Amino acid sequence: MTEEEKKRWAIDRLKEKYSETGEIPRKEEFDPATLSRIKAFLGPWPRALETAGLKSRRPVKKRGHPRKTRNKT
DSSP, X not given: OOHHHHHHHHHHHHHHHHHHHSSOOOGGGSXXXXXXXXXXXXXXXXXXXXXXXXXXXXXXXXXXXXXXXXXXX
């Protein structure tokens, strides 16, 4: 199986599970062998879901000092 075929296989498993449940698949819904292959072919779980188009990437939070508010008394 080529790298592209491996990725396609993993994406198809994720999309099939989504079609069955109507929800973003959770790791617990896959048997250990399938879960291991999905992660091996697509990377960590959040990245696998992003690659399959099932989850968008979270925006990066800006770091810095929180705004100070004044007490109006």
